[in-house]
Amino acid sequence: AAALSDNFAANKGKLPWPVESGLIVSYFGKQKNADMERITEENDGMIFGTRKSGTVKAVFDGEVRKVFSIPGAGFVVMIQHGQYYTNYVGLQNPGVKVLQKVRTGQSIGTARNNEDESMGVIEVQVYKGGALQNANQWFKSR
Numbered sequence: 001a002a003a004l005s006d007n008f009a010a011n012k013g014k015l016p017w018p019v020e021s022g023l024i025v026s027y028f029g030k031q032k033n034a035d036m037e038r039i040t041e042e043n044d045g046m047i048f049g050t051r052k053s054g055t056v057k058a059v060f061d062g063e064v065r066k067v068f069s070i071p072g073a074g075f076v077v078m079i080q081h082g083q084y085y086t087n088y089v090g091l092q093n094p095g096v097k098v099l100q101k102v103r104t105g106q107s108i109g110t111a112r113n114n115e116d117e118s119m120g121v122i123e124v125q126v127y128k129g130g131a132l133q134n135a136n137q138w139f140k141s142r
Contacts, residue, residue: 017139024046028045029134030042044125048123049120051120055109056107057104057107061102062081064079064080065085066098074091077096085128086125088122094109
């Protein structure tokens with residue numbers, strides 16, 4: 001577990017995107033709402049857009065710790081990487097089970113489509129233990 005944590009930490013700023021192609025819809029932290037300028041939203045992770053029902057991939061080797069549903073928001077898959085965790089929020093169909101080992105780039109499910117059905121979206125959160133991390137600092141830029 002310690003080696004996996006060290007390897008995960010060494011990849012800060014280098015993690016691959018959880019989608020094959022797409023764009024960043026929203027960043028971690030306080031963001032202005034795209035439709036209502038006076039409204040701000042607080043994001044616990046980075047939100048990636050991809051093709052409708054696009055494949056979502058693990059961003060690092062690990063073990064699936066939880067798979068659960070949030071009514072109205074799809075499924076969440078939590079993957080442990082030593083003392084770090086990545087949460088994939090908004091899956092349409094999870095493709096992994098609890099205690100399953102996953103590899104970097106392995107499909108873990110499909111992205112839920114956004115409200116107007118124009119694209120698939122997935123939020124990825126990063127935690128160290130129980131402490132939420134700034135996901136903007138973990139993913140490589142394209």
